[in-house]
Amino acid sequence: MEKVRVAVVGIGCRGQYMMEHCLLDMDNMVVTAVCDTYEDRVKWGVDAVVRHGQPAPFASTNWHDVLNKDLADAVMILSSWESHVPIAIEAMQKGIAVGMEVGGAYSIDQCWDLVRTYEQTGTPFMFLENCCYGRIEMMVMNMIKQGLFGEIVHCEGGYCHDLRDEIAFGKENRHYRLRNYLHRNCENYPTHELGPIAQILDINRGNRFLSLVSVASKSRGMNEYAKQHDNVNPALQTASFAQGDVVTTVIKCANGETITLSLDTTLPRAYSRRFTVRGTLGMYMEDNNSIYLDSDFTPEDHWCWSKNWNNAEKYLEKYEHPVWEKYLKEGLRGGHGGMDGLVYDAFIEAVRNGTPCPIDVYDAAAWMAVTPLSEMSIAKGGAPVDFPDFTNGAFCERI
């Protein structure tokens, strides 16, 4: 097919951002249908498509209506976390390729449902984890593949993003985070940091997540934020938020590596994905943007970061990932510094060419499973809980 016909489901803040900054500029796809629960968002979507010089799309407030092969070859699911999997499953059943935005799962069963539906239908499925296409993440991956870090033994990551404003105005802005923070205590958004780490550690391709433990701090950030801000609903000053302010999770892998994750969204801080990779010969740490290679350093350097921190960019000249080299030559496209353009393009190209999606249903299931597993571990006082092997043993041989 020349251009993939895409139905966009979910035109809230993320959907609007993605349409505006990425989807409507791509020359290998066309938005033929838009859908959201709310009329005004649907109208925004239609207007955006027309404003970009494309024919008015089919529009509906019912997602079942846009999952129609006469309308669309693929669906991009940008709606609330809770709706991702049901929409993805129905689309696969109807033979409509699925590009599913990220978020945690609500149950392990739901992860299995995704996997089984894919296995039964063979419909293309891709998990749209943009951070797997981050420039620094890809450079580090490139350095690892060239052996510069030695054997990898430990990684860290986090979703460290002060979302107090977004959460506090969840009701007014019809956003899904508020309800999740009131009722759930878990690593609710693990995949931005875990995606690149899982790729580095060959998860589902010779390795797998074996077990995790999660521990949550008390919840104080949202109450305090409501007290400090007059424009926030005063009920939130004393509302009982189930979600702890900081959730720390440690995953153990089949090949012996550990991964530490932090969910950290309701206290003051600057944004970070805490991307950290530790090998026997070198490391990268995002929080001070440092590459540290045994081969580059003298013993005096060992005593202090600050002489060498913020040095990661100097490695780009030599170790820029080929995907980014090409991308920069052709001109950046898409939001969030270019990652969005790359991940959406990868999905559309896989659909166009009938090639495998680079982030597949087994990746989605394993990464999203962190959320319900962490919820149970926290509830059990940090007890280790088991990861399912969604490949049922195929991970030993898959590439």
Place this chain on the structure above:
Amino acid sequence: MEKVRVAVVGIGCRGQYMMEHCLLDMDNMVVTAVCDTYEDRVKWGVDAVVRHGQPAPFASTNWHDVLNKDLADAVMILSSWESHVPIAIEAMQKGIAVGMEVGGAYSIDQCWDLVRTYEQTGTPFMFLENCCYGRIEMMVMNMIKQGLFGEIVHCEGGYCHDLRDEIAFGKENRHYRLRNYLHRNCENYPTHELGPIAQILDINRGNRFLSLVSVASKSRGMNEYAKQHDNVNPALQTASFAQGDVVTTVIKCANGETITLSLDTTLPRAYSRRFTVRGTLGMYMEDNNSIYLDSDFTPEDHWCWSKNWNNAEKYLEKYEHPVWEKYLKEGLRGGHGGMDGLVYDAFIEAVRNGTPCPIDVYDAAAWMAVTPLSEMSIAKGGAPVDFPDFTNGAFCERI
């Protein structure tokens, strides 16, 4: 007493460093006895005392001999980890004040033995955790006490120190770390980072450690290091090190806070104690040396550390801890940037004046207990293990 007479036990690398950089310059104490298992180290100690213009001390290779009230008012225990507690207990029983260097415990029983001996004898006991006197740690503590960070909900710390060289040459240098790394898998050195955090969270003074989970990565760093260095004993290339390269521990406190610790000593990296404090209004992070206060920042600052990192020193002008203000006026003394002088001085002054030791036996027991608890948690696949309450309930009321 005018000058406290001190017996120094343990004159290995740490003992020599402390005598040379701190103990022999203090005007409120005098070294009257020196002891080490090895003759050559004892001789080094005698020579050092004499070189500093003091009378030759009593010397022995048997620590029982120097625990003698005719010789010494206090003992400073700077020997191998394994010997700390037995020496401390005998000294307390003999009425000799104990300044005990840091390290993890080998069993929970041994922590109880320390506590009970102290309770039975009333002999002064201080845990010599120098990092509680770190300049930045104390500034942060000062800011917290003034309410600038709001309510504290989460802290992090680590002993992140590339010790591959020290461990690899443990046999040649008669150092205790090698044997510990071969046979134990645990958070073996928790107190440098945990001490200041415990003080911030009022542990044993209105709060306590409740439980922990620990997970260890595989062990690859030491084998690889031996392969890369011709001068290292080749047996270490394939030796089976029990100790995982990175151990992550999460502690839950009675008042709901979480603490994450990293032991990270056998992979390439720069030194860090990863000191991090998170409150409802502000934070500090050592790895990029940043203070982040809600009140100081605009929304644009939230997206990137790098605009504001390395800003902690600018807060020293306003929030320097009074102890450090005084210390800097009087001139720095002692090793490790001044911390050693402060902690040793605090101990000697408590002994001289008969006042309580600021880091007491309950602190030592709770902080050192992390080691055997982490060992059992790792062995059980990360299962949560219980902290004893070494105060038996007194923590609710103690100040």
